[in-house]
Amino acid sequence: MIVGGRELLDGLVKVLMERWTVVAPREVEGNVVLAPLEDAGEIVLDRPLNSPKEYLLPQEEILFEYRDGGFKAPEPRGYAILGIRPCEFRALLMLKSVMGEDPLFLSRWNSSFFAVQACTEPCPSGFCGDLGGPEFSGIDPYRPLGAPDLQYYTLDGRVFVDALTERGKEVLGALRDLGEGATEEELERLRMRISEVWEDMKRVRVVGIEERARWDHPAYSYFAERCIQCGACNFECPSCFCFDIRDEDEGAWVRVREWDSCLLEGFSKMALGANPRKREEDRMRQRILHKFKYFKETTGFYMCTGCGRCLEACPSGIDLREVISWLWRE
Amino acid sequence: MAVEGVSWVPRLTRVLERVQHTADTVSLKLDLSLNHQPGQFVQVSVPGVGEIPLSVASFPGDRLMITFRRVGRVTAALYGLGVGDSIGVRGPFGRGFPLEGGDVLLVAGGMGLPPIRSALGSILRERDRFGTVQLLYGARRPSLLLYREEYDAWRRGDVVVSLIVDEAEDGWRGRVGVVTELFDELEVGSDATVLVCGPEIMMKFVGRGLLKMGFDPKRIYMSMERHMKCGVGLCGHCNIGPYYVCRDGPVFDFETLRNIPESGVI
Ligand SMILES: Cc1cc2nc3c(=O)[nH]c(=O)nc-3n(C[C@H](O)[C@H](O)[C@H](O)COP(=O)(O)OP(=O)(O)OC[C@H]3O[C@@H](n4cnc5c(N)ncnc54)[C@H](O)[C@@H]3O)c2cc1C
Numbered sequence: 001m002i003v004g005g006r007e008l009l010d011g012l013v014k015v016l017m018e019r020w021t022v023v024a025p026r027e028v029e030g031n032v033v034l035a036p037l038e039d040a041g042e043i044v045l046d047r048p049l050n051s052p053k054e055y056l057l058p059q060e061e062i063l064f065e066y067r068d069g070g071f072k073a074p075e076p077r078g079y080a081i082l083g084i085r086p087c088e089f090r091a092l093l094m095l096k097s098v099m100g101e102d103p104l105f106l107s108r109w110n111s112s113f114f115a116v117q118a119c120t121e122p123c124p125s126g127f128c129g130d131l132g133g134p135e136f137s138g139i140d141p142y143r144p145l146g147a148p149d150l151q152y153y154t155l156d157g158r159v160f161v162d163a164l165t166e167r168g169k170e171v172l173g174a175l176r177d178l179g180e181g182a183t184e185e186e187l188e189r190l191r192m193r194i195s196e197v198w199e200d201m202k203r204v205r206v207v208g209i210e211e212r213a214r215w216d217h218p219a220y221s222y223f224a225e226r227c228i229q230c231g232a233c234n235f236e237c238p239s240c241f242c243f244d245i246r247d248e249d250e251g252a253w254v255r256v257r258e259w260d261s262c263l264l265e266g267f268s269k270m271a272l273g274a275n276p277r278k279r280e281e282d283r284m285r286q287r288i289l290h291k292f293k294y295f296k297e298t299t300g301f302y303m304c305t306g307c308g309r310c311l312e313a314c315p316s317g318i319d320l321r322e323v324i325s326w327l328w329r330e
Numbered sequence: 331m332a333v334e335g336v337s338w339v340p341r342l343t344r345v346l347e348r349v350q351h352t353a354d355t356v357s358l359k360l361d362l363s364l365n366h367q368p369g370q371f372v373q374v375s376v377p378g379v380g381e382i383p384l385s386v387a388s389f390p391g392d393r394l395m396i397t398f399r400r401v402g403r404v405t406a407a408l409y410g411l412g413v414g415d416s417i418g419v420r421g422p423f424g425r426g427f428p429l430e431g432g433d434v435l436l437v438a439g440g441m442g443l444p445p446i447r448s449a450l451g452s453i454l455r456e457r458d459r460f461g462t463v464q465l466l467y468g469a470r471r472p473s474l475l476l477y478r479e480e481y482d483a484w485r486r487g488d489v490v491v492s493l494i495v496d497e498a499e500d501g502w503r504g505r506v507g508v509v510t511e512l513f514d515e516l517e518v519g520s521d522a523t524v525l526v527c528g529p530e531i532m533m534k535f536v537g538r539g540l541l542k543m544g545f546d547p548k549r550i551y552m553s554m555e556r557h558m559k560c561g562v563g564l565c566g567h568c569n570i571g572p573y574y575v576c577r578d579g580p581v582f583d584f585e586t587l588r589n590i591p592e593s594g595v596i
Pocket residue numbers: 269270271272371380381382383384385386397398399400401402403404405406441444445554555556557558559580
């Protein structure tokens with residue numbers, strides 16, 4: 001681990017810019033968004049409005065084009081993604097466990113670099129307490145699936161950068177001159193801060209919830225009543241992966257995929273109107289059970305890493321933490 | 331986990347033959363041989379229009395044949411294709427019907443016959459491996475019975491073919507009713523392997539009836555239908571319980587389906 005001032009972070013961005021397009025939190029028209037940087041100095045420390053999903057699975061992308069008698073499939077390149085939170089990196093690992101066989105996703109994943117920003121400030125909507133907590137540690141429950149290349153912490157105006165992979169170590173090596181080793185005292189203060197944030201996150205318990213998420217639980221219809229089926233929760237969720245596929249025919253045959261949402265009626269609709277999830281509560285149940293039961297039972301992981309983006313996005317104020325506490329209560 | 335080595339690019343082939351079965355149902359034979367397991371499906375593309383899942387109706391190793399009803403956008407475009415037209419194919423995908431010998435009961439309703447036809451093809455090629463083989467097939471009307479010209483050949487191959495229709499038409503001397511009524515003509519033993527494909531409501535009553543007669547739910551196999559997009563376990567559309575119909579099915583045993591409230595067959 002090395003410690004430095006703001007120049008350390010800028011230096012990191014500069015080094016990465018030599019090999020990647022760097023995507024990081026930056027200000028755009030008064031909002032902090034995760035977006036490509038033009039200049040190293042643009043990176044900020046606040047949590048961006050958008051999740052990193054779009055940089056691995058874009059909202060819309062071409063699967064292939066057919067023109068002049070031949071198919072052309074894209075081979076997209078990944079980004080160096082900085083400043084995403086541990087919950088979001090874990091969500092990307094979930095995404096990979098599903099999309100890892102997809103040629104486009106894989107092409108991006110294999111050429112991406114990840115630097116996670118650990119959470120040293122209270123998190124208003126997250127609930128990662130049971131799901132790994134505010135830093136990606138060496139004993140992280142998601143560690144068997146992968147690790148970010150780097151992790152950085154900020155405390156009292158200082159930046160702490162740690163490498164978790166060989167590639168991360170290489171990059172960190174190039175930054176030696178911009179920082180120094182961390183003192184015992186500094187490390188202790190950092191550990192204290194992380195555990196405070198972690199304690200706070202433990203107010204919502206998730207482990208074991210699969211046992212409570214019964215098929216006929218009243219929570220689904222209760223929350224479905226407020227759902228206006230906009231799909232925002234699915235779109236903002238960094239682990240929701242469902243997509244639709246459609247063809248375009250504008251001079252050439254182009255097949256496109258785009259994010260889809262299990263809360264929309266058309267998601268499961270079949271020809272001539274048959275729909276196994278006709279009612280809103282059927283779709284709400286699907287969202288909850290897929291994330292907290294089916295996925296857990298088949299992979300050992302929840303398809304939710306507690307980032308809280310869905311509850312921030314929901315125009316009807318549906319709060320996943322409240323849904324979870326309903327599941328525990330009844 | 332999805333299907334290994336996913337590719338989005340279909341194989342382009344051509345329509346060799348078009349057979350009109352009814353006013354809205356046709357079969358297309360394609361210039362592509364397919365080694366599949368009966369019960370598996372292919373993702374069929376009409377260039378520039380879209381891609382849909384269709385059961386493989388042909389026998390393993392033969393030229394690929396699909397049989398479909400015109401019900402929406404892509405099926406309408408497929409319906410409009412003629413001999414020589416281009417068509418895209420990905421697959422075969424999914425898990426098909428197990429064909430291990432012994433008595434076999436095949437039950438089909440309406441548009442559920444194509445994958446059952448494929449299974450019959452496999453059975454007829456190695457007829458000695460099987461005991462009594464019986465097909466129960468129901469359709470709305472006699473004129474909607476698919477592959478009518480093939481029934482004689484199936485019977486010559488020692489398959490009992492029992493038919494029923496919801497509504498009779500002129501000249502129909504067979505039975506009228508729903509497919510489960512044919513259970514009184516059963517010639518297979520209750521230890522038979524059962525392959526079922528048809529509307530959910532039909533499969534539900536078939537499952538119920540067979541359990542009453544002592545059939546083993548682990549040996550009753552049903553082919554499920556769900557909205558599909560990718561066909562390879564990625565897009566999430568066909569999820570039922572912990573399974574994806576495209577990858578873990580479309581064929582499931584009834585024991586498994588009985589534990590999934592959303593399967594629609596319980
Ligand atoms: C495993 C499997 C095997 C099938 N085999 C046959 C067959 O042999 N013959 C046949 O006539 N039909 C079969 N179907 C149904 C067939 O896929 C639908 O009729 C077809 O997708 C309708 O597409 P459309 O564009 O014409 O209809 P639209 O109503 O315009 O549908 C729009 C889209 O929704 C999806 N969709 C709609 N209905 C279905 C459906 N029932 N199943 C899956 N996706 C759907 C498709 O992606 C479709 O492109 C099968 C379905 C499955 C899942």
